[in-house]
Amino acid sequence: MSNVETTPPTEAPGNSVPKRVAQVIALLAVGALLGLLIWKVATRDAGGAAAKLAASKGAPVAAPQFTLPRINGIPGVADGTTVSLASLKGKVVVLNFWASWCIPCKQESPRLQEAYIKYKDKGVVVLGVDAQDFTGDARSFAKKYGLTYLIVHDGSGKTLSPYGVTGFPETFFVDRQGNLVGQRIEGEISAKQLDEGITQALAT
Amino acid sequence: MTRLLALLALVLTLGALVAAPGALASDARPTLGELEGEVMxxxxxxxxxxxxxxxxxxIRRFITGRIDAGDSKSEIKTRLVEEFGQAVLAEPSKRGFNLLAWVLPLVGIVLAAIVLGGLAYKWSRSRGTRGGGPGGAAGDGLDADTERKLDEELARFED
Structure with missing residues (x-):
């Protein structure tokens, strides 16, 4: 009788297994969250392609790929069809990020149009990415400024981070192999910068 | 437990009945001020x-134009999402994957309540067992030896 009273209470065998399982699950959950945090920090692409281009010292930097809906037509091609950067491989691409509400974009768009007319027969494509903007406003803008080069719409701005775009306008040059070349132009681009960028992209 | 659940259901139903007319009116006749707080x-x-x-x-000009055209709040939000994506909404929608953002906190609260309730139950039971256990005086938390010593000390003071 006294033995029963003095023996320390032992855990029922049925209770220990679920408790151990719950502990393992809790540990796994904490471990998974920690792993996710480490992965997120390790794979953070700060500065995007622009930062890579600045640090590349001439080494090829692949232009981040995207597919976006076209908002102005090329004769014979329906408005609203998608355009991918990959489909333009083999051509030099002047990639211009802009929005209709951006003031400097109004100043530079005629220069982009001129460059398009000047170089289109040499395998150069001007591709305007209208980002964080209303499609209707972008169409009105293109009509008002007589822009006939290719324009696609990126309302959510999903292409901005991969390229490291921090404001509008910004321009990149993509060579025939799909690599970024020359310098990223932040702000309004000049005719001279356009000529230099296109010439460099055509030469690679 | 059943009574508690019934009471909870009653409170939720009454809350929904009180809130629903206001929400419906707000959706049908939105104001720019309202939407300015709900759009990013x-x-x-x-x-x-x-x-x-x-x-x-x-975006403000767009919203004003759509309000003048008679669009409801949800119609305006749908059009904004078509233009700018889901991130244009300050709160995630209550559909599809985004529903998780609304459900998970509630699940968390319920789970926390269950865990706390379970712990409180376990704690109260263990206290009860200790108090009524062998050698202990029920309810006062003192064992027989301590109680005896206390009685002796008190008796000394009385002398």
């Missing part, structure tokens, strides 16, 4: 009412 400025990542950026002004 895509470039500054704040709600419209905290932004004076060009794109925020552009």
């Amino acid at each position: 400025c895509p470039t500054c990542k704040t709600t419209l009412d905290m932004s004076r950026s060009p794109v925020a002004d552009s």
Whole structure:
């Protein structure tokens, strides 16, 4: 009788297994969250392609790929069809990020149009990415400024981070192999910068 | 437990009945002020009412135009999402994957309540067992030896 009273209470065998399982699950959950945090920090692409281009010292930097809906037509091609950067491989691409509400974009768009007319027969494509903007406003803008080069719409701005775009306008040059070349132009681009960028992209 | 659940259901139903007419009126006749607090400025990542950026002004003009055209709040939001994506909404929608953002906190609260309730139950039971256990005086938390010593000390003072 006294033995029963003095023996320390032992855990029922049925209770220990679920408790151990719950502990393992809790540990796994904490471990998974920690792993996710480490992965997120390790794979953070700060500065995007622009930062890579600045640090590349001439080494090829692949232009981040995207597919976006076209908002102005090329004769014979329906408005609203998608355009991918990959489909333009083999051509030099002047990639211009802009929005209709951006003031400097109004100043530079005629220069982009001129460059398009000047170089289109040499395998150069001007591709305007209208980002964080209303499609209707972008169409009105293109009509008002007589822009006939290719324009696609990126309302959510999903292409901005991969390229490291921090404001509008910004321009990149993509060579025939799909690599970024020359310098990223932040702000309004000049005719001279356009000529230099296109010439460099055509030469690679 | 059943009574508690019934009471909870009653409170939720009454709450829904009180809130529903206001919400429906707000959806049918939205104001710019309301929507400014529910729509994000895509470039500054704040709600419209905290932004004076060009794109925020552009969205404000759009909203005003749609209100004048007689659109409901949900119609305006749908059109904004078509243009700018889900991130234009200050709160995630209550559909599809986004529903998780609404459900998970509630699940968390319920789970926490269950765990706390379980722990409180376990704690109260263990206290009860200790108090009524062998050698202990029920309810006062003193064992027989301590109680005897206490009685002796008190008796000394009385002398």
